[in-house]
Every structure is written in structure tokens, then in C-alpha cells.
Amino acid sequence: MSNRGNTMAPDTITSCHILWSTQSGRAKACARRAARILREQTHIQLLNGMGCPFDDVSFVKFVPLVPPSSLLIMFVSTTGDGEHCDSIKQTWKALLQKSLSAFEQPIPTFALFCLGDRAYGPQFCAAGRKLAVRLLQLGMKSACEVGYGDDNTPNGGVFWDLDVWLEGQLLPICPKKPVVNAYEELSTIPIPYRVHTGEEPKQPSNGIDEWRQDRFFQSYREYFSQSCPISAYEYNSLTQRIDSEGKLGDKTPLLGTITVNERITTVDWEQDTRHIRISIHSDESVLVDKDTIDVMTGECASKLPYQAGDVASILPFNSEKVVAQFLAVLPDTLSTLVDTPIRIESDDELMGNQYTKWPQLCTLRGWLTYCADIQSLPEREDLRALSRYCSPSHGASKEQAEKLSSLSETSQSALYADYILREKRSWADVLYDFESLRSSDSKLTLEALLMLLPRMRPREFSIASSPTADQRRTHDNVPVAEHATSGSFSVELCVAIVEGTTRLGRQYHGLCSNFLSRLIPSEVGRPQVVLWIRPGSFTKLPIGIDSSHSFETPILCVGAGTGVAPMRSLLLERNAVWKHAHRSITRQDQRDKNASNPEDNILVFGCRSQSADYYYKNEWETLQHDGMMRLLPAFSRDQVAKVYVQKVLAEADGRNLISSHILDRSGGVYIAGGPKMARAVREEIVKALTPKVGDEKRANRLLAQLQRAGKFSVEAWS
Incomplete structure (x- = not known):
């Protein structure tokens, strides 16, 4: 995006505000570096220090109050399929209001640096680009060229691109000052902490982790609450989800116990992948929201504790070693x-x-x-x-x-x-x-x-289980009255343990995956995991069933590797809903095409080897045998020429599966896995639709329409 002609004169800028939106912390880190360089090399006054998240300010009301001699410097990350991060969603929603007219002049100019991953193709830095367009529509001007940071840039990723942008775009429009010292003296740095050391040693733990000990529990609980994702669900003390109409989630984390931790790849395989089941139980110190509980049934307005396709945000702990x-x-x-x-x-x-x-x-x-x-x-x-x-x-x-x-x-x-x-x-x-x-x-x-030292931040995993199936399993095994007070449910995860060796032989491992792999199944009620649950990319899963015992909207799921986790959640949820709605149908009837249509639930699953990392193979084959789904596997290493999910999808049904599913059956498409895979699958979908709808532009427009309707979603990660 070019903004030539809008450049400000250096002597006109006197101050700046720094804002960021981030999911993993990189945009905040960019803001930190920019603030330090501006403080050392320019005369600009930083009015909010290192900066603050977008949603910490009422942006629409804030902009007109900022003097035109001030500069708004913004760092904006893109998450998911070209979406905005949680920390800017309220601002973005306010900016999109139809009633919002152009800002009244004079208003400050802005400088924007976008963060993303070019592997996402057209969605690279999409959130930042959309924000820039909207700000220009509202009458704001860009002080310099928009900057773009790519995760995969050599020698530093987005931070290399940030330095290029700072030196080539931002600093030239700022009033310079001579650099006296290469860095600030230690004595000039204010210390925001004061530490008081107790004289008595810590009492014996008796095997209880420190964060769960009575003496420390409240302190740790308040600290953990700061890590709550903005969009996390709110729960009452019975771990029942409360529909809060857009209200930010309760900061209190859920507590979980590992009940299953099984390796689902062969022992000799290069990748250790685990199926993990976490039983989530109530934190008795949380106050009960009595107004949300039906005292007759013990149920709350939102009966399911989470939705298919949701995400578990897990706070990891470091090992003793x-x-x-x-x-x-x-x-x-x-x-x-x-x-x-x-x-x-x-x-x-x-x-x-x-x-x-x-x-x-x-x-x-x-x-x-x-x-x-x-x-x-x-x-x-x-x-x-x-x-x-x-x-x-x-x-x-x-x-x-x-x-x-x-x-x-x-x-x-x-x-x-x-x-x-x-x-x-x-x-x-x-x-x-x-x-x-x-x-x-x-x-x-x-x-x-x-x-x-930086704080530990939660790591996110797509939930691989069905909330309906879990609820029915719980209710079938526990009397209703007891279930109403037991306050527990479970989530399942598919976690690949990150391990490796650098070029010089240094071993490394992923923090959270390693943490989860160490946890030994324990008795329910002994907390091992601190977590939250938030909506994922597939929150609009269609589950309506028509009069012919088929789903009103068929779905096509594409998942590679652990990207099958949310696909499993979607497919098991639809299977559980179908069975719940047709409990009177016999098993023989379920195999009849009039009772269930395998084309309603299609899974294209990709892995390296059928014999080593075919996750949930028995489940898929059972569902396919029962006529509940259609399975199209792709094993990349089981033959000389590698076969990937995009190839299997494109060639299925004489190269007609994609167009038939989307155009003839009005089906939904859900994709999860790495960004390169997601991009390749999307390209095949566009290629298949193009001759049917006229041209590539119309095909992309159709996918955008499906995405707005919740019938096309991508969950990709690097």
C-alpha cells in the first residue's frame, strides 16, 4: 500500500502514541523496540511509554482528542485466516459501524507496521491492510509507507523487517537528537518492583505443588488470571458456560486433571504425538452465579460447556530440570x-x-x-x-x-x-x-x-472432542442430581511433542507440548493444568438435520497432521447430534442411505505414513463403515511420489468433488493445518470453482461469501 505524498515534515511531530494488537506477543515486542529507538534517537515524547493494546483505549473517541502534531504508531498482527487479533476486535468492530462518519479535522496521522506470514498467500498481513484502508476512509493520513513484517524473513523474521521500516520510513520523519550513549545507564532505569524476603523457609509441601498450597494459592490465582484470553468463556463454579453476550470472559482459569495421556504414533516413529484427555472440574473458591442455574434440573442456559471447534488455552509450567x-x-x-x-x-x-x-x-x-x-x-x-x-x-x-x-x-x-x-x-x-x-x-x-524475564503465556490447542458426546457420556454415567453439583466436563487434545536438535547439536523442546507430555494421569480433582477455553475458527458449525435424516448442510473437512484435531471435534459433534436426534433408529437403519448419507461428512486427512502416524484411524474407519462419513486419506511417504491432501481433494470424483460439494450441495468447507497446506487447498478450491462460476475473481468472491456465512473457515498455524 503506497502512501507517497502524505509524509510529514520532521519538525511537525512533537509526540506519539503507540498501540498494538497481538496474539502471541510479537507486535508488543515490536512496539517495545520501536519505543526504545524513538526514545534514544528522537525528540518525540512517548505519551504512553512503550504503548498499550488497542482495546485498552476507546479508539474512535480517542483519535479526535489527539493533537495533529502527534503521531499514532500502530503494530498490528494478523491471526487465523486473515483475521484481527482478540486485542483489537472491539476497536475493529467500532470502526466498521455504518453510523461512523469521517473523523473531523484536524486529526493525527498514523504510521502502521503489519505482522504476518507470507505462507498465508493473499491473507498475508490482511488485518493490518484492512485497518489501513478503513483509517484512510475515515479521513486519517499515513505519515509514511506501511511496513510489513514476515515471520520467515531471514535473520530475524518480523524484527528484521521492523528495523528496515524504522530506518527507512519512520525515523526520517521524526526530529533527530544526537545519540550520546549506546544504551541507557542502569542508574536511570526506574525499578517498578520492591522485593521483601521472608526469614522463614517454606513449609514442606507434602507433595502439593506450590501454586496449589493454601499459603500461595490466592496469589498465584490472581497472577494466572492476567493470562486469560480476551475471548475466553465465562463459567460459574459448576464449570457451566454462561452466555455473556460479548462480555469478556471471567478471568478465573479452569483447573484440569489429565486422565488420558497416550502416544498415538508408533514407538519407533520420528514424531511423538499424544492423545490427551483433560477432566475439568470446578474451582470451589469461585462464587456461584445462582441466577444462571435452574434449581430444578441443575442446568444453565448454555448447556454445553464448549462448542465443537473451540480452542483450549493452556498455561505451561517449567520442569524441575x-x-x-x-x-x-x-x-x-x-x-x-x-x-x-x-x-x-x-x-x-x-x-x-x-x-x-x-x-x-x-x-x-x-x-x-x-x-x-x-x-x-x-x-x-x-x-x-x-x-x-x-x-x-x-x-x-x-x-x-x-x-x-x-x-x-x-x-x-x-x-x-x-x-x-x-x-x-x-x-x-x-x-x-x-x-x-x-x-x-x-x-x-x-x-x-x-x-x-518475560511471563509465561498460554499456548493454544484446538479441542479434538465433541461437547455433545462428552455431555451425554457424563449424564449416562452420573445421576442428574449428582452431575448438577459435580461440576466437571472433559476436553481432548491431539498434541505433537516438539523436540529437535540444532545444527551444532543443541537439543531443544517445545515448552507446552513437553509440559503436557510429562503429566501422568491422576485422580480427578487433583489439579495439574491451568487453562481457559475460547471460541475457535469453526464456531458456526452447521448441525441442522432435515426430514430425510440428512444434515441440512454437508461439510468437507481437510486436516493434515494434528490439524485433524478440530476436524475430529466437528465430525464427532455432528455424529453425536445426529444420534441424539435419531435415538429410535436401529443400527441397520443407520447403514441405510435414507437414514444417513456419508457425503454429509467428508474428511480428507493427510499424514506421512499409514502405519505410523495415521491419527484416529480406527475411529474414521468405524464411522465410514457405519455410513456416517466418507474418508479420503493421503499418505505422503508411502510411495515414491508424495501425495498431499490438496492432490487427493482435487482429483476426487473425477475432479468434481469440490464443485459438486460447494455448488450443487451448498456444502461448507473447513481446513486446518500448516499455512502452506491451507494455502494449497484454497488454491485447488478456487481452481475447481473458476470454470463453474466464470473466472477466478468470482470464485474468490464466492469463498468470501461462504466465509461470512461460516461455511468456509481456515485454522492455520506456523
Whole structure:
């Protein structure tokens, strides 16, 4: 998107506001870097410090109040199939109101940096591009060219693209000031935390994790609540979902117990994939919302605890081994406090959006286990911040401080990529490599660690189970009166354990997948998992059944690898709904074409090997045998020429399946897996529809119409 002609003169900008929308934290990290560079290199006043999320301000009311000499700098990520992140949805909804007219002049100009992944094809940075178009429609002007950050850009991904945009577009329109120091002095950085150390050691746990112990539970619970996804469902104390008409979800997390943790790939296969069942039970400390409960039946207005296609957001914990490795590279002044209770006080005025509000009461070991993401890869800004804490008495202090600082510069992006990204060096690795950070008189205090380390963020997994099937199983096995007070339901996940080795032989693993793989099935009621549930990409699943015992809307599901998880949820849900509506039909009738039509539920499933990673094979074959679905598998490595789901889909039924399903039967299409696969499948769909509807433009327009109606959805992830 070109905006030439709108460039502002450097002397006209006096201040700026920074806003971001993010799902995983990268846009916020970009805002952090931009704020630091603007603060060091320009005379611009940052009116909201490092910035804040879009939905922390009433954007439509906020813009007219900002003086025209101020600049709105925005960092916008794209999630899903070209969608906006949760942290901007309220703003985006307000901007799309038909009653909203152009902003009255004079208004500030904006600078926009979009984040995305080019593997998504036409949907690359779609959310940011849509926002730019809407702001221009409302009369705002862009101060410089829109920036685009690609996850797959060499030597740093979006951060490389960010530096190019900052140096080539944003900084030239800002009033410069001479750079006196390469980085801020430690003494000038305000410390927002004050730590009080208890004298008494922590009491024996008796096998209870610290976050569940009575002394610490409330503190951890309040801390965990900050990680709640914006769109998470609200539940009462019986874990019954409450329809809240767009109200943000209850911040209180759900607590879960692992009841099944089974490997579903062969033992000798390269990938360890698990089928995990989590029993979710009530947190007795949550207040009951009595108005939502029917006292006669024990049911609430929203009978299902979640919907097919929803997402579980799970908060991972670090392992004892990882925590021990991190403690081993801390200065002795810190590691000796490992099990001593500490009380953390926060200065709200200094906190802003830059620092985390940690639990008020915990131990250092507990904080490292449940709160700090010590396995994450330090960002370039983190290395710059670490450079300030090198011990002045260490022989290599100056050299190491300069090295850490230089790794944050654009000119050293390739070196940063080699050192951190490609070799996946964590915080512990960096502390080990730079000895001046951990010497006896190191400046690395507990307060500094609280400022430096990022918080643990939830990881998201598509739910692979059917809420209707789970509810019926629960009700069939538990008396209604008891079920009304037991407050439990289950979700199932299909999780690929992330493990690997770098080029130099360094082993690494995924934080949350590894955390889940370690959990041993336990008795229900012993919390092991902290989680939330939020709507996914397939929330408009059609389940209506017509008079001929067929679904009103047939669906075509395409899932590769663990992308089959939401597909399993959709298909099992439709199967459960059909059976519930036709309980009087005999098993023989179910096999009759007049009773169920396998074309109503089509699954195209792709994996590497039929004998090694064919997830849920027995389930699919049973459903197909019973006439409840049609299965089209694709095994990429079982023959010389690789076969992928897009090829199987395109060639099915003499290359007529796609057009027949969408045009003749008005069917819905749901796709889940990697972005390259999703893009390839979408291209095949467009290719199949083009000769039927006239041209490619009409085919894309048809898919857009289906997407708005909830009959075409994509859930892809890198």
C-alpha cells in the first residue's frame, strides 16, 4: 500500500502514541523496540511509554482528542485466516459501524507496521491492510509507507523487517537528537518492583505443588488470571458456560486433571504425538452465579460447556530440570534464596504496559516454575537490557556488555540469528555464556530479574472432542442430581511433542507440548493444568438435520497432521447430534442411505505414513463403515511420489468433488493445518470453482461469501 505524498515534515511531530494488537506477543515486542529507538534517537515524547493494546483505549473517541502534531504508531498482527487479533476486535468492530462518519479535522496521522506470514498467500498481513484502508476512509493520513513484517524473513523474521521500516520510513520523519550513549545507564532505569524476603523457609509441601498450597494459592490465582484470553468463556463454579453476550470472559482459569495421556504414533516413529484427555472440574473458591442455574434440573442456559471447534488455552509450567539449570547460572546471592518466601510489591505508576504484575507471594523456585518463561529465546531488546547488568569488577565486563548491546543492533541481525534463533539459546544459555552477568558482585538482582524475564503465556490447542458426546457420556454415567453439583466436563487434545536438535547439536523442546507430555494421569480433582477455553475458527458449525435424516448442510473437512484435531471435534459433534436426534433408529437403519448419507461428512486427512502416524484411524474407519462419513486419506511417504491432501481433494470424483460439494450441495468447507497446506487447498478450491462460476475473481468472491456465512473457515498455524 503506497502512501507517497502524505509524509510529514520532521519538525511537525512533537509526540506519539503507540498501540498494538497481538496474539502471541510479537507486535508488543515490536512496539517495545520501536519505543526504545524513538526514545534514544528522537525528540518525540512517548505519551504512553512503550504503548498499550488497542482495546485498552476507546479508539474512535480517542483519535479526535489527539493533537495533529502527534503521531499514532500502530503494530498490528494478523491471526487465523486473515483475521484481527482478540486485542483489537472491539476497536475493529467500532470502526466498521455504518453510523461512523469521517473523523473531523484536524486529526493525527498514523504510521502502521503489519505482522504476518507470507505462507498465508493473499491473507498475508490482511488485518493490518484492512485497518489501513478503513483509517484512510475515515479521513486519517499515513505519515509514511506501511511496513510489513514476515515471520520467515531471514535473520530475524518480523524484527528484521521492523528495523528496515524504522530506518527507512519512520525515523526520517521524526526530529533527530544526537545519540550520546549506546544504551541507557542502569542508574536511570526506574525499578517498578520492591522485593521483601521472608526469614522463614517454606513449609514442606507434602507433595502439593506450590501454586496449589493454601499459603500461595490466592496469589498465584490472581497472577494466572492476567493470562486469560480476551475471548475466553465465562463459567460459574459448576464449570457451566454462561452466555455473556460479548462480555469478556471471567478471568478465573479452569483447573484440569489429565486422565488420558497416550502416544498415538508408533514407538519407533520420528514424531511423538499424544492423545490427551483433560477432566475439568470446578474451582470451589469461585462464587456461584445462582441466577444462571435452574434449581430444578441443575442446568444453565448454555448447556454445553464448549462448542465443537473451540480452542483450549493452556498455561505451561517449567520442569524441575529446567529450573535447576537456570538456578545454576544465577549469582549466589540469588540462588541461595531459592525456597525462601518472597513478597513482591509493584509500583503501578512505573509498571505501565511494559512490566508484568507478578504474584505477590511466592518463592524464587515457584516463580521460575510457574511464572517466568525462562525457556524462551531472548529478544534483541532483552540482550540490550542484559548488557547493563554485567559486573564492573569482572575482567571481561566491558567486552561482554558491548557484545550483548551490539547483538541488538540491526547491523548484527545475522549474528543474533546465528547465536539465538538458529541455536535456540534460552535465558540460561545466555547467562552461562556471559560470565560477568553471574559473578559474585553482579548487578543482576531479583528486582532486575523481575524486570527482564518475560511471563509465561498460554499456548493454544484446538479441542479434538465433541461437547455433545462428552455431555451425554457424563449424564449416562452420573445421576442428574449428582452431575448438577459435580461440576466437571472433559476436553481432548491431539498434541505433537516438539523436540529437535540444532545444527551444532543443541537439543531443544517445545515448552507446552513437553509440559503436557510429562503429566501422568491422576485422580480427578487433583489439579495439574491451568487453562481457559475460547471460541475457535469453526464456531458456526452447521448441525441442522432435515426430514430425510440428512444434515441440512454437508461439510468437507481437510486436516493434515494434528490439524485433524478440530476436524475430529466437528465430525464427532455432528455424529453425536445426529444420534441424539435419531435415538429410535436401529443400527441397520443407520447403514441405510435414507437414514444417513456419508457425503454429509467428508474428511480428507493427510499424514506421512499409514502405519505410523495415521491419527484416529480406527475411529474414521468405524464411522465410514457405519455410513456416517466418507474418508479420503493421503499418505505422503508411502510411495515414491508424495501425495498431499490438496492432490487427493482435487482429483476426487473425477475432479468434481469440490464443485459438486460447494455448488450443487451448498456444502461448507473447513481446513486446518500448516499455512502452506491451507494455502494449497484454497488454491485447488478456487481452481475447481473458476470454470463453474466464470473466472477466478468470482470464485474468490464466492469463498468470501461462504466465509461470512461460516461455511468456509481456515485454522492455520506456523
